[in-house]
Amino acid sequence: MTTLRHPAPLDGASQARSEADTPSSLVMRFGPDHPLVLDSGAKIDNLQIGYQTYGELNADRSNGVLVCHALTGDQHVASVNPVTGKPGWWETMVGPGKPIDTNRFFVICTNVVGGCMGTTGAASTNPATGQPYGLDLPLITIPDMVRAQAMLVDALGIDQLFCVAGGSMGGMQVLQWAAAYPERVFAALPIATGPRHSSQNIAFHEVGRQAIMADPDWHGGRYLSVGASPRKGLAVARMAAHITYMSDEGLHKKFGRNLQDRDKIAFGFDADFQVESYLRHQGLSFVERFDANSYLYVTRAMDYFDLAADHGGRLANAFLGTKTRFCIISFTSDWLFPTTESKAVVRALNAAGASVSFVEVETDRGHDAFLLDEPVMFASVRGFLSSAAAARWQ
Amino acid sequence: MTTLRHPAPLDGASQARSEADTPSSLVMRFGPDHPLVLDSGAKIDNLQIGYQTYGELNADRSNGVLVCHALTGDQHVASVNPVTGKPGWWETMVGPGKPIDTNRFFVICTNVVGGCMGTTGAASTNPATGQPYGLDLPLITIPDMVRAQAMLVDALGIDQLFCVAGGSMGGMQVLQWAAAYPERVFAALPIATGPRHSSQNIAFHEVGRQAIMADPDWHGGRYLSVGASPRKGLAVARMAAHITYMSDEGLHKKFGRNLQDRDKIAFGFDADFQVESYLRHQGLSFVERFDANSYLYVTRAMDYFDLAADHGGRLANAFLGTKTRFCIISFTSDWLFPTTESKAVVRALNAAGASVSFVEVETDRGHDAFLLDEPVMFASVRGFLSSAAAARWQ
Incomplete structure (x- = not known):
């Protein structure tokens, strides 16, 4: 939970360690002049983002790794969750000496917009009424979540992330980052995910x-x-x-x-x-x-996510001209996001001329495998990041 | 819904066309001297069975075909359902000239014990209280359902059924019939089912x-x-x-x-x-x-069904010495009862030296395929019954 050399927020945002409503988390607050504009056309004023960081941002602010959480995850990726008292949800992946090595990278993890761990969501106070939003919160999309993360990354003064990584809904965010902000993502690591939610x-x-x-x-x-x-x-x-x-x-x-x-x-x-x-x-x-x-x-x-539909019906269009390096990982027994979904992304990236590696991990643990001790996944992530780092800081 | 030459019930049972509580169905009622003894050790007094018959029982009462319904099915297999007004649930399979041909066979279909279409279930009146059973009804098993069907078949004066057929939970009943009453089942046709319910x-x-x-x-x-x-x-x-x-x-x-x-x-x-x-x-x-x-x-x-466990942990034991002919049908896209489950039954029947044919139907319609227009299934059923009939009445 320690943040060393944590960058000061830029104009229009203020940073704090939160109190009662957002236990033990960093919080970035955006003023009314920095609303989050949503895909629905609505906007969220007074946006608040609960987040955690791990490791140290380097001098040229180039070693940032954004980890995106899944449906019911949160920002506590590699430190004790203050609500459950349990270890962070991806401590096997993120930490000192781990595949996403916090001795080397400055890891950021934000609670998604619409969530309930410190980022503005349905349980947050609606500034217009003083009551919890409930269903008055406008609907949120994966691109909205990513747009809010980009606001935080901006506020931390980071132009380009070394890597954006995540599994399941986190992987959807990775794909959206790579599609919406290709120049801001050096490497992308979507795991156990797909370019759209199936029927x-x-x-x-x-x-x-x-x-x-x-x-x-x-x-x-x-x-x-x-x-x-x-x-x-x-x-x-x-x-x-x-x-x-x-x-x-x-x-x-x-x-x-x-x-x-x-x-x-x-x-x-x-x-x-x-x-x-x-x-x-x-x-x-x-x-x-x-x-x-x-x-x-x-x-x-998640239901609304459909990257191809957002790009004229052709998935490859989402990645045209990208310089981002991709590593796609799927699991043989995952029937929520089966390997065919990952392969569709791989095909689209190939069609777009992108750099992509793909690993299908043999396991009987289903979709949840991305959260578990899967040595082939860890080795793949380690290898991918180390080769990307060599290219980035050659 | 017409029953021609419908046999008169034997002693201890009375037959009627039901009134308000069981719309437009035949009903067999068993007296207090004929309780249904359950696997749990409990018993059901004043058992009532809602059923339908189609076609005509032949002189030596040898052409009976019992069709067993699935989880939410009922006895209205081949005639309009009086509750929904919709056609019978398997009219593509059962009827004049259909694969299970009512011009040739006397088809019986009963609502299962525990159901809600005329057979004693949780909504029936508990004779001990005068109130609906609710959760006071003892728990029911697949063998209990089959035991009740056997009471009905007895009451109709039928010693041996030419065939017992059904899909899904109906298929479980078919397997149970073949295991519990091998001499009463000339041919068995379990479709889209398995020998146990999976985790x-x-x-x-x-x-x-x-x-x-x-x-x-x-x-x-x-x-x-x-x-x-x-x-x-x-x-x-x-x-x-x-x-x-x-x-x-x-x-x-x-x-x-x-x-x-x-x-x-x-x-x-x-x-x-x-x-x-x-x-x-x-x-x-x-x-x-x-x-x-x-x-x-x-x-x-369904959860409790485990045919191997009921036979010393070895599925083949359920069928040792059987003379019943089996035809097993599964569907490629059925993930509720995948083909591996059917194959386990086939292997056990082979180990028991039984006569068995097996068909895996290629379809993308999943488990429900057994209720739908699947020509390969129809052709398989037609071929199996015609060959079994040739053996039975050679």
């Missing part, structure tokens, strides 16, 4: 949203104002999503048909199989750390 | 059950007694399940990322993509025809 993925998100909105404690999105919380709906949403993060094979290996009481089935509706108990735990622990409306907004942002 | 499948069912039980209108299962209905929870459960009935490829082909308003995204939480609207419709129409507690009981029965 099936939209369907799973819609189930989760319907579960939340079906909960009477959701109160049409105004639950914070009435002191309620749609815990049950949010837990069901998380349970449904969590299945998609694992693989059939991985679940079978982990749980099979093992019973809680290993001797006999209980003939009831309590968690009889271990997989049920595991899933319930995932649902219940999630509601302790995540805001239900944020879940609506951030899932919607 | 991932249990997980999806658990999400659905949690969605129902999270709905305050569920009232701990007593919603009928208080005049409520957990419609929202049941709709979410159906939506989650429905995704698993299709394939990623099929969804992509059907909906892609098509918008409801084809010009632009709406930046909101209404159904913006066609796949969302489709899924909501599936959820909403389902609650009009299905009882939420039945959904709990019948999903649980």
Whole structure:
């Protein structure tokens, strides 16, 4: 959590360590003259971005690495999460001596716009009403998230990031960074992601949203104002999503048909199989750390992502003339973002004449593999960054 | 819906065309001296079975074909469903001149125990209290469903069925029939099924059950007694399940990322993509025809099914010495019951020295393919039954 030689913010932004509403995080606040203009045409005034940095920015501000988090992640990528008390979500990847080496790089991680860990989201106070936004927050897109990150990167005085890296929704942000700001991204590392959200993925998100909105404690999105919380709906949403993060094979290996009481089935509706108990735990622990409306907004942002559609229907157009170096990583058992999605990006990058390497990692851990101990992924990231660094600082 | 030469029920059972609670269905009622004894050790008194028959039973009562329905199916396999007004759920397969030819066979289809279309289930009146069972109904298993069907087949005076056929949960019943009553099944036709429910499948069912039980209108299962209905929870459960009935490829082909308003995204939480609207419709129409507690009981029965575990841990033991002829059908894009599950059954049958043919049908329609117009499936069923008939009545 230490930031050494942390750059002072530029004009129009102010920096602070936050208080009650954003525990133990750095916060960048933008004044009313620096609104975030959204794809929907709406704008967010008084934007606040919760973020963390790790390592030291070098003298020419060229060693910045932006790590983008996934759907329910946050800025605490490599330090204890102040809400859960658990280690950062990617400590195996980011830290001193790790593949994204904080002895070498200045790592920045921001909570996305629409999130609930210090960046403006549905639970933030709407300056127009003094009440939590709820559904009055305008809809957010992946390009909006990236635009807000660019404002922060600007405020830190960084022109070009050495690398933008992330998995899943984080990988969508990486692709969007590379497409929208090619000159600001020396190297791009999208993992377990795709250039658009598939029909099936939209369907799973819609189930989760319907579960939340079906909960009477959701109160049409105004639950914070009435002191309620749609815990049950949010837990069901998380349970449904969590299945998609694992693989059939991985679940079978982990749980099979093992019973809680290993001797006999209980003939009831309590968690009889271990997989049920595991899933319930995932649902219940999630509601302790995540805001239900944020879940609506951030899932919607993923649904809307379609990089080809934003570039005349041809994905290669998103990367024409790019000088960014890409490394794409997918996992064999990931059925949320199967390898075919990564290959579509690789093909488009090839068509655009970009520099791209591609690794498909053999694993039975499904989509969540990008968060886990996967030596081939680590070796690939290490090799890619070291070769990119050689090119950058030759 | 006509039953020609319908056999009179044997002692201990009475037959009627049902009234208000079981619209337009035949009903077999068993007296208190004929309880259904369940795997849990409990029993159901005054068992009632809603069923339909099609075609004519021949003189030696040897042409009976029992069709077993899937999770949310019912006895209306080949005639208009009196609740929905829609055609029977397998009219492409069952009827005059169809692969299961009612000009030749006497087709029987029963609503499963625990269901909600005329057979004793959670919405039925508990004779002990005079109130709907709700969660006081004992838990049901696939073997229990089959045991009840055997009581009906007994009451109809049929010793051996020419064939038992069904898809998905219906296929589980077929396998159970063949394992429990090999001498009563001349031919068995399990489609898109498996010998056990996988960890991932249990997980999806658990999400659905949690969605129902999270709905305050569920009232701990007593919603009928208080005049409520957990419609929202049941709709979410159906939506989650429905995704698993299709394939990623099929969804992509059907909906892609098509918008409801084809010009632009709406930046909101209404159904913006066609796949969302489709899924909501599936959820909403389902609650009009299905009882939420039945959904709990019948999903649980599928979860509990594990034919190998019931036979000393070796699937082949379930079929040792069988003379039944089997035809197993799976679909390439079915990820709920993938071909590997069917192959496990084929291997076990081979190990048991049984007669078995196996067809994997190439399709992008996922698990639901067994309900759809799949010419290769129809040709396989026709060929299998005609060869079995030649052997039976040579």
